[in-house]
Amino acid sequence: MKEDDYFKNLTDRERAIFEGGISMGALFHQFVGTPVNADTIESLEIAIRDSILLQPAIVDVAVKIRRDLVEENSGVMGYTSLTGDMLSVKITTKINEKIINTCISYDEELDYPIMYIEY
Amino acid sequence: MKEDDYFKNLTDRERAIFEGGISMGALFHQFVGTPVNADTIESLEIAIRDSILLQPAIVDVAVKIRRDLVEENSGVMGYTSLTGDMLSVKITTKINEKIINTCISYDEELDYPIMYIEY
Amino acid sequence: MKEDDYFKNLTDRERAIFEGGISMGALFHQFVGTPVNADTIESLEIAIRDSILLQPAIVDVAVKIRRDLVEENSGVMGYTSLTGDMLSVKITTKINEKIINTCISYDEELDYPIMYIEY
Amino acid sequence: MKEDDYFKNLTDRERAIFEGGISMGALFHQFVGTPVNADTIESLEIAIRDSILLQPAIVDVAVKIRRDLVEENSGVMGYTSLTGDMLSVKITTKINEKIINTCISYDEELDYPIMYIEY
Secondary structure (H helix, E strand, O other): OOHHHHHOOOOHHHHHHHHHHHHHHHHHHHHOOOEEOHHHHHHHHHHHHHHHOOOOOEEEEEEEEOHHHHHHHOOOOOOEEOOHHHEEEEEEEEEOOEEEEEEEEEEOOOOEEEEEEOO | OOHHHHHOOOOHHHHHHHHHHHHHHHHHHHHOOOEEOOOOHHHHHHHHHHHHOOOOOEEEEEEEEOHHHHHHHOOOOOOEEOOHHHEEEEEEEEEOOEEEEEEEEEEOOOOEEEEEEOO | OOHHHHHOOOOHHHHHHHHHHHHHHHHHHHHOOOEEOOOOHHHHHHHHHHHHOOOOOEEEEEEEEOHHHHHHHOOOOOOEEOOHHHEEEEEEEEEOOEEEEEEEEEEOOOOEEEEEEOO | OOHHHHHOOOOHHHHHHHHHHHHHHHHHHHHOOOEEOHHHHHHHHHHHHHHHOOOOOEEEEEEEEOHHHHHHHOOOOOOEEOOHHHEEEEEEEEEOOEEEEEEEEEEOOOOEEEEEEOO
């Protein structure tokens, strides 16, 4: 079956939302656990962006790993493991004219890194 | 911020699609690479289902790991690594009255494990 | 090349140590990030044990996920992500007559989940 | 407990072998599944090297992702998922004067990406 035939039951907006969700779930569960410290934040951000940009419908990926949390958690061993709380990411998906920004950021009240669609 | 406040810009259907996408992307990238053979398919299917059922809006998860591919790839070492091609999964999300089934299955023509919303 | 031919440069003890290290690194980085709460600890422990038992030279795997930390971190969302601090694992490897126990447990002084060979 | 106190039961050579095993298992299970195509091989290689270099006792990491296999598997979707077969890696560990090279490469006869200590 052709790729587009799978999505005839979705509006352009719905598919852009779906692909944003897939790629945000993928990003989180692929990279959480990766060893990281302040010196390696940048190469990890670049690799995350480059890999997620390959996925269907993705037109932009902005990845920020929170330096404050990485430094705070890099103790006597000199590094830590990437956690969801450290992720501040915006993934832009586009289907025809519809553009959607899918985000993850840590919410203090929920104590949870929440994924949502930007207003 | 309360969880529901993040989703005021989505219809119930859109949010059910979004949460289905997130959890399917999560499932794929969390578990691909896990050592598996015919004897361990069942415990891995159960752990995948149990973990994904915890995520927001998920009401059912049906996981089938393709036994034919697992056996075919378990060579002289007696096991293989889980790949996306082996996954046949349906995740059911529910927001108020809206129910969405998000699926992954391998498409031979695309040679790709495609994620889509069931018709 | 046959599998054993790769290891002619190692004593039985050295190879048992090597395989224990590989499998502990594998376990950590495969499963960290998995959604978990008190109800799903058991199925996740079983799947981790079953999958790691498949790897070369492994004869036993004892997995304990720390219930106190899982409960402490399962906030308003009702679950958390598995972290290295929650892991208490012993992997037993055997090469001919040599048996080695490789462990991971959280060390408070180091604030780090350390992997080591049991005395 | 101090880090070194955990390893008093190992010779320098044994500990270098142990840390090489841990980091090779970590690398495999952290990064297998990552979306990749010919254009993103380099940034992924750099991020893998930088992250594994942070782990205990690692002094060098040489990562080659096999371009032939990446291209062969990047079909109509334009990318593929990283698999163990694509990895050709050498991790160098050093404990005092003892230096060990831990390798992974695909063995055709075994049809398996084998991890071993270089002669």
